[in-house]
Amino acid sequence: MSLFWRIFLLNAVVLVAATGLLLGPVTVSTPVLFTEAAILAVGLAAMLVANAVLLRIGLAPLQRLTRAMSTTDLLRPGKRPAADGRGEVAELIRTFNTMLDRLEAERAGSSARALSAQEGERHRVAQELHDEVGQTLTAVLLELKRVADHAPEPVREEIHQVQETTRTGLDEIRRIARRLRPGVLAELGLSSALKALAGEFSTPGLAVHHHLEPGLPPLDKDTELVLYRVAQESLTNTARHAAARHVELTLRRVAGGVELCVRDDGRGVGGAQEGSGIQGMRERALLIGATLTVGPAPMGGTEVRLAAPTRGGAARDTPGAAPGSTAPGSTAPGEGGR
Template sequence: MTLFWRIFSLNAAVLVVATVGLLLGPVTVSTPVVLTEAIVLITGLAAMLIANAFLLRVGLSPLDRLTRTMTTVDLLRPGTRLPVSGRAGIAALIRAFNAMLNRLEAERAASAARALSAQEAERRRVAQELHDEIGQTLTAVLLDIKRVADQAPAPVADQLRQVQETTRNSLDEIRRIARRLRPGVLEELGLSSALRALATEFSTAGLAVKRQLGTDLPELSADVELVLYRVAQESLTNVARHSGAHTATLILRRDGDDGVELRIRDDGSGMGSAAEGAGIRGMRERALLIGAILTFAAAPGGGTDVSLRVASGDRGR
């Protein structure tokens, strides 16, 4: 039975019951209407309206749940599904909605994988050009400045050495940017060494990054290691830029038999009610690629606790 006929049947049932009650009951309508008759009719009308409202509320309650879910569903937080309830058309509508969510989540994961793969490839290309082209050019400039400074008079030599120092700082900054774009240490030495280097990089004035890296970690695929590294990098970037924290803790440990967990805690101001930015959305998309669970919570004593858990069945994706 379609939704239209269900609503029609409910209304018809109420009207039939009311009509039968009037036909078989002792109630009559006089001209003019007697007060007692008016009271009986108004009471009957109110009873019909209440019964009709109750039956419609019961019959359409699955649609209310569907509406609430549609307004709150987020593809970056997958798994939201409605239990199939109701009859005929309503149950079919809920099943269609759940199937649509399955399809959208699969398409979102596939498109995110392609986009992030292209992003990583572009990062590698830019990092390579920074290292090979600009890095080598600045190195040659440093050598030329040193040769000229060695032959120049003392006042000019001092100025040239200042220029040399500025150029060297610029070269170091370019190399730092290239390392962030393409973590070569991750490919060469593994995840623990890359996270150790990342913590050292963020341990700047005003922020101390503590490390707790497990020694019994299971074997991880290259994709999982890259996601773990990027989530740690983005989390520490958010801590350094927005939290006002003095201390952050980077934790990587075994979770269960073959799973791993990455946690980044800080003692800053926390997320509060601020909307999630592009960085956090990017972290959620990366977590979806390997089937990991990413959560944000308030850290004990203030600050933010970011957790990324990779189950054993997802490590090889």
């Protein structure tokens, strides 16, 4: 029975019962006596209470659906509202759940394509920096050395300073190219890549300590790249925004997969809105069926935790993520805040 007819029949029953009482044992005289007015008031209150209770029970599924609509986040998939109720109420909830499934699948597919294209662009830019700009600066260094060998002493010292500046720029370009394309990840594996990443971010003002558990379960290339990019983005956010002095990078085995944890002692996220960096990490996590949590660390600061399933783990099905698809790239280092 539709919601319209249920409400109509409910009110009809109440009105028919009231009419029957007025035509039967309950009568009204002129003028109205106090006892008659009291009986009518009590009867009216009883009818209103009964009507309100029955409507509340009948419309409760719609209230739950409203709460689900207001809290739904495609980057944080949660439980679907139960399709309880009757008639079009249950049909409305089922339609909403179907719409969520379709939206999540479409977002996962578009995110996979966009981030995969971004990873390809990273690779191309890193290759051009290495092959074009890097080789040009190397040639400039060789030419400066040849000129310095034949220059008089006062000019030679200035040329040496130019050489050092050029060499510093060449090192910076190589560092950027390594961040854009983590060659050590493909050549030496995830543990070595994370160690190199921790060493790269370690500075006199920021100590990065890594704890990588040996004997981790085998991970596919997609999962390794997502773990590496999430660690990279987390360390970038810490170095740029957290004002931290110590960072702990941990990778360990958990039930059904591995867990990456990056924890700092900085100022924390507070009530700040999530920037594009964290949203990019959430999109990466969805592509491999992983769970990402970002929040305050136990001793202050910020904690980023990524639980990634292995092939044998109980991974959540991710709409739109095809098995064996290349894990797409995240935001560039430093792009976006926390």
